[in-house]
Amino acid sequence: MVEACELVDEALQNESSWQRAEEHRARFGGGGRYYGTSVGAIRASLRDTLRRFPELTHDEITALSSLLWAADVYERRLAAVILLQSRLDVLIVSDLTRLEGFLRSSAVDELSFVLARDVIRPLVLSLGDRDRARAESVVARWSESESPGLRRAAQIAAADS
Structure with a gap:
């Protein structure tokens, strides 16, 4: 998966713009680095x-996601x-452990929000009864965490569930 990660990273850097990087820094804060790549270019590189x-x-999907997340670069994350x-469709309840690590290491609130809204919440809702109960207990634990990011993610993941 290293090759796939390198392909994505190279494409993100090729599509970058210092002006957009400055806009991202102003919008999301100083947490991490910014290439200045548009969302459309990120989607295209993944496609x-x-x-x-x-x-x-x-x-392989989860390994690639971890490799992308490993660099503290907004666009890679x-x-x-x-x-x-x-x-x-390939994610399973035990992937919540990896996703919790992503939430804990995210320096950008927007990334945590998108991860919770677009990955964690749909994952929890898609699970069968037994796995969903396990996932809901993980999310409930997050809601009691000292980490504000985990508490926010728990609120988002539990909404309408």
């Missing part, structure tokens, strides 16, 4: 990468969220 690697398994959002 191209997934075409090159069409049969990614659950483990947003790419990880969009990847997971696009492949919700």
